[in-house]
Amino acid sequence: MSKSSPTAAVLIIGDEVLSGRTQDTNLNTIARFLAALGIDLLEARTVGDRKAQIVEALNALRTAHDYVFTTGGIGPTHDDITADAVATAFGVALPEHPEALAILERRYGAELNAPRRRMARIPAGGSLIANPVTDAPGFQIGNVFVMAGVPKIMTAMLEDVAPRLRTGAVVHSRTVRVTGVGEGSVADILTAAALANRDLSFGSYPFGAGTVGEIGTNLVVRGRDEGAVEAATAALLETLETAGIVATAIPASS
Incomplete structure (x- = not known):
């Protein structure tokens, strides 16, 4: 609407969305969230669990817009590759984040196995996004906000994201x-x-x-x-x- 207002894009990640097994509702939630802040959502893409595709889409979107919000692919399973793709897109390492690891240790205790520990990997230079539902954090790096695909968790994460955004005039x-x-x-x-x-x-x-x-x-x-x-x-x-x-x-x- 206005060149002075921030712009945003959403990148929905997951084969389950493209196959029709899961109906995405996160785009609608994010759109309403951004509208209330006066941020123009100008683009949305959906990609599968393919690293090269995620990297390509993310680099295009983060260059074109002030903010990019991704949903999906940050869980403990083998096909949760969003963190890997984001690290590649930014050209940084993907180490375990001490704070993220501590959160998971408190959450799971002796049940913190290798798959769950994968959720402590955060691209170097990234900061955590709080998850008040299941604790496993999302993260921000640059102008990219990486959040869970489960709608209840993603919506809760937006509470921690909101204070980090530059707002514009409401439409x-x-x-x-x-x-x-x-x-x-x-x-x-x-x-x-x-x-x-x-x-x-x-x-x-x-x-x-x-x-x-x-x-x-x-x-x-x-x-x-x-x-x-x-x-x-x-x-x-x-x-x-x-x-x-x-x-x-x-x-x-x-």
Whole structure:
């Protein structure tokens, strides 16, 4: 939205996501988390458990954006290779982190076996991300935040990530619900609104198509200037009503 606002990307890692065995929900959680901080999430990729692919994607994303958030691949099994890939991407070693090892020792005691000990490996220069759910930490290196793939754990890790981020102006949004007509009937009106307000974004999201019941489209106006968003929404409503199209403004949200 704004060049002065930080930008971010998400890298989802795991064969289980690509195979369809696991449905990813982390992207939605991270997107909402970043929106509340005024950080623009501009890109998301999903890659499998292949080191070269992870390294290539991570290097591209961390160069293009202020922040990169990865999820998945930091557990104790043989296919948990995210830490290895991140170390390779940054060109650093992957030693055991003393603090991470101490955390795991407290957690597992005599049951800290070799596979679990793998979770203490942190790329040199990295700092830990707290995991209040299962203790095994994530980590930050440079502008990259490496977190668990399990949604409950990943969400908890975001609490430790938030204070480390540079925030921007929050994006405000208003939704106008159009009923009784399809998306194509309001396309020209929405295009004209977008051309008249180039600092804002306009989107259309149809509903009810192909089903029995009400059809229509949700028109969403988004921008960092709340006054401009409100004014554009009011103008859009007036134009729709003048055209004889039934439209209702949904209460504001950020």
